[in-house]
Amino acid sequence: MSDGISTDELQLAQRNAGMPLEALAWPITPAGLHYLLIHYDIPAVDARAWRLEVGGRVERPLALSLDELQARERVEVAVTMECAGNGRARMQPRPVSQPWLGEAVGTAVWVGTPLAALLADAGLRADAAEVVFTGLDRGVEGGEPQAYERSLTIDEALGCDAVLAWNMGEEPLLPQHGYPLRLVVPGWYGMTNVKWLHRITVVDAPFEGYQQIRGYRLRTSDDDPGTPVTRMFPRALLRPPGVPDFMTRRRFVEPRPCRLEGRAWSGWGAITRVEVSTDGGATWTDARLGDAPGPHAWRGWSQTWEAPAEGEYELVCRATDAAGNVQPLEDPWNVGGYANNAVQRIPVTVTA
């Protein structure tokens, strides 16, 4: 990738956190290692004063306390979540925003209540078209003062197993993950999963907020209205083997059989294949597929690298999903730098 990250990009890189790839060791990402992309500031919310308001084109507007939400049907769902900008910094020319290399991912067990049932209780009016989710985080983006807001169509909101989540595993949401409540939409890129959620508004026309029609669209040029970013394209990640060099992160592996293992996911269907190359993508062999923490979470995979000789290698892995999507070998490009699911490449030195 091109060098020359700017101060603005570095500021974002330091406040937004990637998942160090050795954390692929855990099927559920430990607290504090799940990736974080926070557009504005993390709000410090007083949950006692907080309410979730449900309004707009509904029959019965609601205002629910956290206790009232927690008295509703309780579900748990393991979800792999990835930032839509993951891999942006590898695109050329590099779109200027949070410069992810490939580590913007994590898997958590979210505990909450189904969105669809709450919307049913509020009663969607006949002209309901979309559902807008508004967070408490505020800032300026593209010159527009705004609260972070995203929408789903009615079909998406009712059909995607979306959860209003108050716990991450056994613990209440950490402030940075949206305390006291966030939206979790399995299979979609992270921008959909509105944090610090405090208002749900049913509207009768397509939502035209900044994060819906300016941000998070796949555009070929500034003039292109583009298409919306929605579900996660397939990606496999390899837990880097051996030990790293501090500065370059190059890996050093001993010349004996080496277990290669990682995880793979897609928002378009189950992972059906993971292939591994130890020669930079010239030849491939299939990895053995393992378990997933749930249908919306990444699936383990492994392969043994038999008797590598001393020398320099480039390890590559590539996932395919049930919808037939395959990871590309080369980085795609679009104006906003979204949905780059090109294969991961890990330089390795085998040395005794």
Next chain:
Amino acid sequence: MSDGISTDELQLAQRNAGMPLEALAWPITPAGLHYLLIHYDIPAVDARAWRLEVGGRVERPLALSLDELQARERVEVAVTMECAGNGRARMQPRPVSQPWLGEAVGTAVWVGTPLAALLADAGLRADAAEVVFTGLDRGVEGGEPQAYERSLTIDEALGCDAVLAWNMGEEPLLPQHGYPLRLVVPGWYGMTNVKWLHRITVVDAPFEGYQQIRGYRLRTSDDDPGTPVTRMFPRALLRPPGVPDFMTRRRFVEPRPCRLEGRAWSGWGAITRVEVSTDGGATWTDARLGDAPGPHAWRGWSQTWEAPAEGEYELVCRATDAAGNVQPLEDPWNVGGYANNAVQRIPVTVTA
């Protein structure tokens, strides 16, 4: 600061996590927002098989399980910890390593057992000179394969309230903070606080490991042996007021009285003064000092910015400690990019 962060630096910036500065709202940093600097990989440790070995120049070598350690005297200490490289990316020319801008800090309540009593039980021999702490994290740095290791002199080890910690607040250490055990040395920069600690070795001569004699020294040139990095120099940080622009992080504040608040710390003595400037350092007024979570943790401070008129401002804050250390206005420089405690500067637009 200079632009042009390299791919190597960006890889480090994405895997090491800063504390977003709005987290200054909390006196104890929420889990997952404390800064992280991890030289190699985070080890996944099986605590049942793990033992802490104490050996070398001692009368009674020890091998203690986590249960045995937890049966010893239990102490809790609130500690503000900062990376020695904090502010490195603002130095010119920029030393190439983890490119912190100023966010490499956090405060936690560490729970563990005193180091001094454990060393007393092991019995220091008459020729004991230093105590070496070895972690389970391994990698290559400066061309040298190594485990992460640092030492303290006997006087330092016995005199600095050091703790062998297994909890961070109510919870066992997270993997990334050193599970199952780490060293915590109040007042010292982060490199001293060895994570994934598994061996304590008392030696009869100054330790010459990489992290002691090559890394973490203040050098004026590559030929200069330099002086060791030890305790944290004073620093005040302001919680950025108003709301941010996503990309530039410039702050937008309304033209009415604005509460400015932050926290300040030093490893050399209590914070005795915090000054604030709203005009880039031309004029200063004293902030009101508040409480600290403990004697080894940051102290709150605040000031009201009365009736700012619309326009552009640069907010600056500056701390002084009881030892007479004052934060410099300009960035210092040294080869490794350590201990840059120059004042924080926050550009602000006041607008209705």
